Amino acid sequence: MLAANPPAVICSSPLELFFLFVVVLHCITTQSAMKSAITVRLDRDLQRKLDRVSKRLGKSRSDIVRDALSRQLSLLSFEMHRETAMPFAEARGYLTDEDVFKEVS
Numbered sequence: 001m002l003a004a005n006p007p008a009v010i011c012s013s014p015l016e017l018f019f020l021f022v023v024v025l026h027c028i029t030t031q032s033a034m035k036s037a038i039t040v041r042l043d044r045d046l047q048r049k050l051d052r053v054s055k056r057l058g059k060s061r062s063d064i065v066r067d068a069l070s071r072q073l074s075l076l077s078f079e080m081h082r083e084t085a086m087p088f089a090e091a092r093g094y095l096t097d098e099d100v101f102k103e104v105s
Contacts (some may be wrong), residue, residue, distance in 0.1 A: 040065065 042050065054061045094100050 048063055050064060053059075054064055057064070089095075089100070094103070
């Protein structure tokens with residue numbers, strides 16, 4: 001659905017829009033030094049799965065949870081930024097991922 005009043009266009013091409021997403025995603029996923037600890041409560045089934053994966057990969061449970069949380073937060077952040085950028089893309093006629101892919105490929 002196109003916005004009734006599309007915002008001013010800040011990217012002149014889909015390629016610029018793509019690079020803007022990449023830069024934003026990089027900024028979001030850059031990790032700083034660990035500074036705090038949290039407690040997470042898991043049901044037995046999830047704990048068993050975590051233990052099996054931890055043992056199989058030779059990684060600590062903390063490493064696996066930290067990696068999974070980082071990935072999930074990056075995905076959620078990307079989705080939020082994408083939602084914000086969609087009116088810009090729609091205003092330029094890019095309605096689907098395929099539209100952008102065709103333009104940047």
